[in-house]
Amino acid sequence: MTHVTYIEADGREQTLDIQEGWSLLQAAFAHGISGLIGECGGACSCGTCHCYVQQDRLQELPPPSAGELEMLEFVASERRDNSRLACQIRAASxxxxxxxxxxxxQT
Structure with missing residues (x-):
C-alpha cells in the first residue's frame, strides 16, 4: 500500500492508502475524492483527471506518454510543468x- 495525499482546490486534504498498481484516479473514485472526474473512466482520452504532482517528486514518475501529453493540451485549468493525469499514475512503494x-x- 502507498500513502498519497490529495489536496483539493479548496484546501481540503485526504490521505489515502492505495493498493499498488491502482491509478490515482481509481483510488480517488473508490474514496469519494470529488476533485477528479475521469469522464473516460481512466482511458487517457479526456483530461478530466488533471492534477498537479508534487514538483520535487516528478522525476520519480514515468515520463508522460504522447497520449497523455496530448490530453494535457486540453485541460480546463492552467497547465503547469507538474501537470499530469491521475489515470496515468500508478501507486507504487x-x-x-x-x-x-x-x-x-476539470471542465
Missing amino acids: HLEGLVVHLPDT
Whole structure:
C-alpha cells in the first residue's frame, strides 16, 4: 500500500492508502475524492483527471506518454510543468507520501 495525499482546490486534504498498481484516479473514485472526474473512466482520452504532482517528486514518475501529453493540451485549468493525469499514475512503494493538488475545475 502507498500513502498519497490529495489536496483539493479548496484546501481540503485526504490521505489515502492505495493498493499498488491502482491509478490515482481509481483510488480517488473508490474514496469519494470529488476533485477528479475521469469522464473516460481512466482511458487517457479526456483530461478530466488533471492534477498537479508534487514538483520535487516528478522525476520519480514515468515520463508522460504522447497520449497523455496530448490530453494535457486540453485541460480546463492552467497547465503547469507538474501537470499530469491521475489515470496515468500508478501507486507504487517508491511513491510513498506523494502529494497531488487538484485544480479548481476539470471542465
